[in-house]
Amino acid sequence: xxxxxxxxxxxxxxxxxxxxxxxxxxxxxxxxxxxxxxxxxxxxxxxxxxxxxxxxxxxxxxxxxxxxxxxxxxxxxxxxxxxxxxxxxxx
Amino acid sequence: xxxxxxxxxxxxxxxxxxxxxxxxxxxxxxxxxxxxxxxxxxxxxxxxxxxxxxxxxxxxxxxxxxxxxxxxxxxxxxxxxxxxxxxxxxxxxxxxxxxxxxxxxxxxxxxxxxxxxxxxxxxxxxxxxxxxxxxxxxxxxxxxxxxxxxxxxxxxxxxxxxxxxxxxxxxxxxxxxxxxxxxxxxxxxxxxxxxxxxxxxxxxxxxxxxxxxxxxxxxxxxxxxxxxxxxxxxxxxxxxxxxxxxxxxxxxxxxxxxxxxxxxxxxxxxxxxxxxxxxxxxxxxxxxxxxxxxxxxxxxxxxxxxxxxxxxxxxxxxxxxxxxxxxxxxxxxxxxxxxxxxxxxxxxxxxxxxxxxxxxxxxxxxxxxxxxxxxxxxxxxxxxxxxxxxxxxxxxxxxxxxx
Numbered sequence: 296x297x298x299x300x301x302x303x304x305x306x307x308x309x310x311x312x313x314x315x316x317x318x319x320x321x322x323x324x325x326x327x328x329x330x331x332x333x334x335x336x337x338x339x340x341x342x343x344x345x346x347x348x349x350x351x352x353x354x355x356x357x358x359x360x361x362x363x364x365x366x367x368x369x370x371x372x373x374x375x376x377x378x379x380x381x382x383x384x385x386x
Numbered sequence: 387x388x389x390x391x392x393x394x395x396x397x398x399x400x401x402x403x404x405x406x407x408x409x410x411x412x413x414x415x416x417x418x419x420x421x422x423x424x425x426x427x428x429x430x431x432x433x434x435x436x437x438x439x440x441x442x443x444x445x446x447x448x449x450x451x452x453x454x455x456x457x458x459x460x461x462x463x464x465x466x467x468x469x470x471x472x473x474x475x476x477x478x479x480x481x482x483x484x485x486x487x488x489x490x491x492x493x494x495x496x497x498x499x500x501x502x503x504x505x506x507x508x509x510x511x512x513x514x515x516x517x518x519x520x521x522x523x524x525x526x527x528x529x530x531x532x533x534x535x536x537x538x539x540x541x542x543x544x545x546x547x548x549x550x551x552x553x554x555x556x557x558x559x560x561x562x563x564x565x566x567x568x569x570x571x572x573x574x575x576x577x578x579x580x581x582x583x584x585x586x587x588x589x590x591x592x593x594x595x596x597x598x599x600x601x602x603x604x605x606x607x608x609x610x611x612x613x614x615x616x617x618x619x620x621x622x623x624x625x626x627x628x629x630x631x632x633x634x635x636x637x638x639x640x641x642x643x644x645x646x647x648x649x650x651x652x653x654x655x656x657x658x659x660x661x662x663x664x665x666x667x668x669x670x671x672x673x674x675x676x677x678x679x680x681x682x683x684x685x686x687x688x689x690x691x692x693x694x695x696x697x698x699x700x701x702x703x704x705x706x707x708x709x710x711x712x713x714x715x716x717x718x719x720x721x722x723x724x725x726x727x728x729x730x731x732x733x734x735x736x737x738x739x740x741x742x743x744x745x746x747x748x749x750x751x752x753x754x755x756x757x758x759x760x761x762x763x764x765x766x767x768x769x770x771x772x773x774x775x776x777x778x779x780x781x782x783x784x785x786x787x788x789x
Contacts, residue, residue, distance in 0.1 A: 314448065347511050
């Protein structure tokens with residue numbers, strides 16, 4: 296999978312796994328997944344979503360998000376998450 | 387409970403629809419909401435239920451994660467608040483009393499099923515967050531901005547009615563200016579399999595008070611009643627839809643599922659509630675019975691009604707709303723209180739829609755068969771009897787009766 300494929304897969308996982316009502320086209324690659332950016336973009340997800348997303352990402356992409364710092368980096372945006380998945384060694 | 391309390395709003399979600407308008411139409415037309423069970427697979431004696439046809443929409447943010455139960459509760463409470471004209475400031479101070487028995491069990495079962503089946507390697511947090519009964523109050527309170535006292539009560543099938551008497555007591559004691567009473571439960575595998583194992587389910591739609599009745603039909607939903615002191619309702623210019631004149635709570639101390647054979651607890655609840663309301667049995671115009679449709683319940687309940695109302699019982703309409711919305715468990719007492727308020731405000735006698743062949747010994751009684759009838763009603767009694775012998779009776783009235 297190239298990175299744009301991974302981004303598309305991540306968006307699908309977010310929408311289905313977290314039951315979001317937005318479409319994939321509406322999710323900005325660089326916008327924050329949790330809360331909002333200063334420009335008002337972002338999905339506005341909360342800490343429960345974060346816990347759920349760890350499990351969803353680990354199961355779907357066979358990676359490990361071992362600690363909070365890794366999680367913060369990986370979940371910064373859809374683009375960051377796709378990069379993390381692409382670069383991570385298989386768990 | 388002493389002294390009348392005003393009811394200024396009601397809300398509901400049941401198989402008959404997602405608001406009070408749908409319930410009112412269903413009562414008047416005599417619709418039966420019992421049909422095939424499709425929410426989950428069940429192998430057993432029965433496969434029918436009064437299922438809510440579609441998940442009602444809500445504008446509250448964060449609703450995507452709510453359990454079925456929490457969503458029913460939120461939608462019905464929002465409706466009742468709108469009807470009562472509770473703005474953000476009034477909701478902020480309102481007490482919230484929840485009656486519930488299984489909360490998010492349906493989703494928790496689904497999480498377990500998916501994990502067992504290997505569909506999920508790890509259990510999904512969002513599927514069992516709604517498991518504790520306290521999440522109903524948390525979801526409703528957060529969704530509608532309520533910062534007042536909050537409590538959850540659980541007395542099996544009288545939980546919803548107990549929530550109403552508990553909430554009424556809170557406004558009478560001045561613990562909150564307004565109290566919101568809510569009963570909620572959804573169908574789930576645990577409940578369905580449990581009632582089936584008890585041989586309490588009828589394979590056909592339940593037929594309360596019918597000679598051929600074989601058990602109950604499970605239902606689901608939420609019922610909500612907004613309570614406040616009469617002077618508080620007057621002061622803010624709210625329309626008083628009905629009065630809770632009095633109520634009583636008793637227990638059987640007899641059996642884990644069966645009612646006391648002489649109906650002593652049910653009898654005591656009815657008599658105490660009428661006494662608390664200051665209402666003579668002769669003044670009652672309608673009884674919304676527990677009427678579950680089991681052989682046992684209906685036998686004991688009719689015997690208790692004959693004790694209380696005596697020779698006048700044949701002229702006193704008695705019906706079971708469970709023939710239309712099934713047995714909604716913790717929601718039952720609240721939904722039936724809402725149906726009783728509708729009966730009073732709209733002058734409709736709610737029917738026992740599935741009654742075809744009355745018991746020969748009850749041929750003298752009026753169970754309002756088939757469809758709702760128009761009738762002016764002043765005072766009505768609604769009773770709920772829960773497993774373990776948890777009995778609650780409410781005495782409701784049109785506001786003109788006392789003001």
